[in-house]
Amino acid sequence: MRYRRFGKTNLSLSVLSVGTMRCLDSREIFQQTLQQAIVFGINHIETARGYGQSERYLGMVFEQSKAIVRSQVYITTKLPPTPDADQMKKWINESLERLQVDYIDCLAIHGINTWEHLQWITDSNGCLNALQEALNDGRVLHLGFSTHGSLELILAAIETDLFEFVNLHYYYFFQRHERAIALAHEKDMGVFIISPADKGGRLYTPSDTLKALCSPFSPLELTYRFLLSDRRITTLSMGPANPKELEAMILLRDQDEPLTAQEVSVFKGLETHLDQALGTDQCRQCYECLPCPENINIPEILRLRNLAVAYDMTGFGQYRYRMLENAGHWFPGNKGNRCTECGDCLPRCPEKLEIPTLLKDTHQRLNGSPRRRLWE
The missing domain is CATH 1.10.1060 (Fumarate Reductase Iron-sulfur Protein; Chain B, domain 2)
Known part of the structure; x- marks a missing residue:
């Protein structure tokens, strides 16, 4: 497994991360998938308040599994933007309780998708006070954001200098956000790419046309290589539903060299x-x-x-x-x-x-x- 510095957080993250949105069929499958990820060298797990029982399952794994130790992994969880500081404080404490941890390594505002969302974060009367309080007392170590918003909105959020990392959509088949990658890198922010296999083109079930055009590589392999070869990017999300899906993608864990001529x-x-x-x-x-x-x-x-x-x-x-x-x-x-x-x-x-x-x-x-x- 390769590891890269996650921008100004100074965390050393594996270039592949486990996103838990799809791994929700049962606590047993959830635990098996995470245990296998640890064996493969993955040290970053992403969850969210909105991902069903994901936070709770992860907390149970820490409590019950001897194979996964809290100090082995970095956790990112995500909370939605809100104009209410008390609401944000409540959500942070609930996530800590469900995860059964004393601190969250990385907290991402889940979906700064509109200009109003950004205002809620930057407004001194919004949720920023609750976020700053959690950072000051160590319940949260690093603050970032995820987004499905416009490029202009993403650039504006990065320019606030409030955030240490960004969760971003950017793939071979969607390069609109390259300017955001460049600005985040300039600001020394960690860059976490969201769902390359799925949002990047459902590349786990490619068409025959696409397979032929990508030969001798698979479309999935190529899109991961496109991203892994970019040193501005820290880590890529994988969203396995079970250990078998994880094993199929882990072959790329050490393929972060520049693109080959082929x-x-x-x-x-x-x-x-x-x-x-x-x-x-x-x-x-x-x-x-x-x-x-x-x-x-x-x-x-x-x-x-x-x-x-x-x-x-x-x-x-x-x-x-x-x-x-x-x-x-x-x-x-x-x-x-x-x-x-x-x-x-x-x-x-x-x-x-x-x-x-x-x-x-x-x-x-x-x-x-x-x-x-x-x-x-």
């Missing part, structure tokens, strides 16, 4: 194929089309179309598209069928895309039964 060639081939498959219909993710009068999440919808058309990542596209209008601020914006063809976006698009037509096409390809967040 890997670079495969990535270039993916880019060439994208250009050829999409032609003049390719959205290049400049975000100039926003804002939309109908609050349609145009760039994300067209990104999903890019992936579905070029790489046959239709299953992933459906998985994400169906969350629109159903996941609130976790995945904001309306679906493509809300387009009124007002034309407001057309003159702003440097690629001169027929955006209304592409939105309708995407809706036909990807719409279906609505989805919500996994823990909901």
Whole structure:
């Protein structure tokens, strides 16, 4: 296992971390998965107040398992933003009680997804006092945040200098947040990448097209290598539901060297194929089309179309598209069928895309039964 410094926290984290959102079938499977992770050299476990019984299960493991000692692992737990300092204080104490620990290594504000959320944290009358109190008395050692918000919001949160680390969405198939990676690195913040296998493209079940384009590597291996080769990134989340899933991904634990010539060639081939498959219909993710009068999440919808058309990542596209209008601020914006063809976006698009037509096409390809967040 490789380890990297988690920014200004100065914690030395394994480059792979265990996220516990999916590992909730039973306390026994939860414990087996964590025990196996420790054997593999993983020393960072991420949980959250909102992840069902995850915090409680983790506390039981510390209490009952001789194979996992508190001093062996660093814990990150996450609490939602709130304007109420007393509420935050209560949540911190409840997490400590459920985890059965005296302190939390890293506390992340779970989802600074809107400008209002950021104001709740920065406002002197908000929850900052409770957070500062917990930092001062040692109940919390380091403060960070996770986010599903816009790039502009993420950059603003980093610029507050309140945080020592950030949990971020950033993958080969979604590089919009590269500026946030760069700014976090400049600020000496730890960078924790959220769910590369799942949110990065559901790469544990890749299409035949994508598998062929990535050969001789697997799509999952390539996306982890893309991230592990970036020294600005500290650790990547794995979300195993059981020990078997953990074992399938742990082979990457020491593959953090720069990309090889063969890997670079495969990535270039993916880019060439994208250009050829999409032609003049390719959205290049400049975000100039926003804002939309109908609050349609145009760039994300067209990104999903890019992936579905070029790489046959239709299953992933459906998985994400169906969350629109159903996941609130976790995945904001309306679906493509809300387009009124007002034309407001057309003159702003440097690629001169027929955006209304592409939105309708995407809706036909990807719409279906609505989805919500996994823990909901």
